[in-house]
Amino acid sequence: MDKVLQSRLEELSAQQLRRKLTEVGSPQGPEIEIEGRKYSNFSSNDYLGLAAHPRVREGARRAIEEFGAGSGASRLICGDLAPARRLERKLAEHLEAQAALVFSSGYAAALGVIPALVGPEDTLILDKLCHASIIDAAKQSGAALRVYPHGNVEPLAEHLDWASARSGQTLVVTESIFSMDGDRAPLRAIVELKERRPFWLMVDEAHAIGVLGQAGRGLANELGLAARIEIRLGTLGKALGSAGGFALGSGTLIEWLINRARSFIYSTGPTPSACGAAEAAIDVLRETPEPQRRLWENIRALEEAADLKCESAIVPVVVGDEAATLEAAASLREAGYWVPAIRYPTVARGKARLRVSLSAAHSAQAVAALAGELKRIRELVAP
Ligand SMILES: *Cc1c(COP(=O)(O)O)cnc(C)c1O
Numbered sequence: 001m002d003k004v005l006q007s008r009l010e011e012l013s014a015q016q017l018r019r020k021l022t023e024v025g026s027p028q029g030p031e032i033e034i035e036g037r038k039y040s041n042f043s044s045n046d047y048l049g050l051a052a053h054p055r056v057r058e059g060a061r062r063a064i065e066e067f068g069a070g071s072g073a074s075r076l077i078c079g080d081l082a083p084a085r086r087l088e089r090k091l092a093e094h095l096e097a098q099a100a101l102v103f104s105s106g107y108a109a110a111l112g113v114i115p116a117l118v119g120p121e122d123t124l125i126l127d128k129l130c131h132a133s134i135i136d137a138a139k140q141s142g143a144a145l146r147v148y149p150h151g152n153v154e155p156l157a158e159h160l161d162w163a164s165a166r167s168g169q170t171l172v173v174t175e176s177i178f179s180m181d182g183d184r185a186p187l188r189a190i191v192e193l194k195e196r197r198p199f200w201l202m203v204d205e206a207h208a209i210g211v212l213g214q215a216g217r218g219l220a221n222e223l224g225l226a227a228r229i230e231i232r233l234g235t236l237g238k239a240l241g242s243a244g245g246f247a248l249g250s251g252t253l254i255e256w257l258i259n260r261a262r263s264f265i266y267s268t269g270p271t272p273s274a275c276g277a278a279e280a281a282i283d284v285l286r287e288t289p290e291p292q293r294r295l296w297e298n299i300r301a302l303e304e305a306a307d308l309k310c311e312s313a314i315v316p317v318v319v320g321d322e323a324a325t326l327e328a329a330a331s332l333r334e335a336g337y338w339v340p341a342i343r344y345p346t347v348a349r350g351k352a353r354l355r356v357s358l359s360a361a362h363s364a365q366a367v368a369a370l371a372g373e374l375k376r377i378r379e380l381v382a383p
Contacts, residue, residue: 016322017343027052028241030361032338039338040366042356047313048210048291049361050241050281059283060242063276071269076258079269087275088246090282095209095217095234096226097248101257104270106206106235106245107133112261113231113247114173115141117200123163123170125156127185129178131204132346143171150178153189160197170199176219177207180347180355182314187219191228202231210239211313216285216292236270242277244270294360298367302358305371315356316342317374319381325352328377337373 012018026033028051032041050056063083073079084102091100103109114137118124124143126134129150138145144166146159156172163170174185190201205218213222216239220226231253236244247257257264284291295313303310308317319325322343329341332354343352354377356370 016326030359030363030366039336040370041338042370043338043340044359045238045357046241047239047295047357047359049359050239050284053241053284055284056241056277056280059280060273060277063272067272069271071271074265074267075269076265081269081272083272083275084269087279090279091246092248094282094286095248096221097232099249099251099254101247101254101264102270102275103245103264104267105243106233106237108263108267109233109245109247110134110137111140112263113233113257114138116257116260118143118169118171121168123166123168125159125163125170125172127151127174129181130173130175131179134173134204151186153186153193156190157193157196160193160199164197171202172199173202175204175206177312177314179207180342181316182310182312184219184311187225188223191225194228200230202233203229204233206233206235206238207312207314209234210285211295215289236274236278240278240281242274242281244274244278291360295358298358298362301364301367302371305368306374313358315358317354317356317378319352319354320350322352324381325354328354328381331377331380332373335373337370
């Protein structure tokens with residue numbers, strides 16, 4: 001087997017698509033230590049700097065002391081520990097949903113929710129740039145699949161017309177902030193399409209919760225649309241500084257997911273520490289606007305200094321060519337900046353990019369210095 005795999009790996013190397021892990025020897029923060037060297041870290045999804053926040057650490061510690069390290073079993077067997085329940089109540093209350101259900105990851109949430117809602121007789125319509133978790137879930141569901149060009153509601157409306165001729169339900173899925181482009185979905189226009197053709201709408205708010213909306217309630221809440229969206233997905237692993245995922249919706253939806261979402265039923269419940277940490281992170285969001293305000297100060301500062309347009313904490317610098325992107329990332333690394341090169345299959349071939357993620361924990365100086373580096377890089381890779 002190894003011989004076959006080795007030659008496949010070499011093929012990836014030849015296409016500049018081989019990936020490798022890098023061991024990090026420090027907590028998540030504006031600086032990370034890798035192989036003994038300190039880097040200014042612009043790669044983490046820890047947008048509010050909560051992953052290593054004292055309150056969040058304390059939330060994890062308290063949950064461990066009270067409930068131990070492990071969850072013991074699937075939540076339907078005996079793993080439905082109080083920290084998960086408490087977290088669900090807090091998520092539902094803070095994010096203004098009737099109910100919430102916590103999964104072991106955001107990936108598991110998507111994989112559980114979509115096939116629980118649609119099957120071969122139904123239609124699933126996705127934005128072209130939806131995250132891999134949504135694509136994988138779509139395939140697993142067996143639903144008839146239609147994909148519309150990124151952010152473009154007219155072709156989406158045409159797919160809805162097509163779907164209306166079929167029997168079964170129609171589910172439309174979009175992210176609110178897109179993970180590799182950092183831009184916003186036209187959420188209001190999508191919701192308005194419901195007046196023409198009814199459908200179920202699921203919005204993945206992985207990169208919006210904590211970042212957008214009052215007290216980090218996400219884009220749907222910021223636009224006052226949450227009540228018109230049947231399912232919202234989120235992760236505990238980004239702005240909430242922990243690990244795990246969740247779905248928000250009606251009590252009936254959550255009841256159905258408990259009965260039908262396979263990644264929920266057949267997987268150990270999230271650990272007490274992960275739940276305790278996320279609960280503390282929500283407490284921080286509720287008590288102080290400071291991390292979110294600092295994050296947006298940094299976003300606006302980078303926008304101005306590097307002459308970029310930013311709609312979220314994710315700032316793509318599209319280079320195009322895979323090898324040139326790797327070179328750009330290496331050059332930044334040389335200068336002490338950790339910024340990931342994102343390549344196929346995470347983005348389309350020839351759309352490789354540097355993906356800068358900003359955090360509330362970055363100092364103004366660090367952001368200004370990065371802006372200077374990005375200008376240098378853009379001159380370097382310009383055709
Ligand atoms: C990160 C991400 C997920 C997966 O969340 P995890 O908790 O990391 O598994 C799902 N959807 C989107 C859009 C993401 O960016």
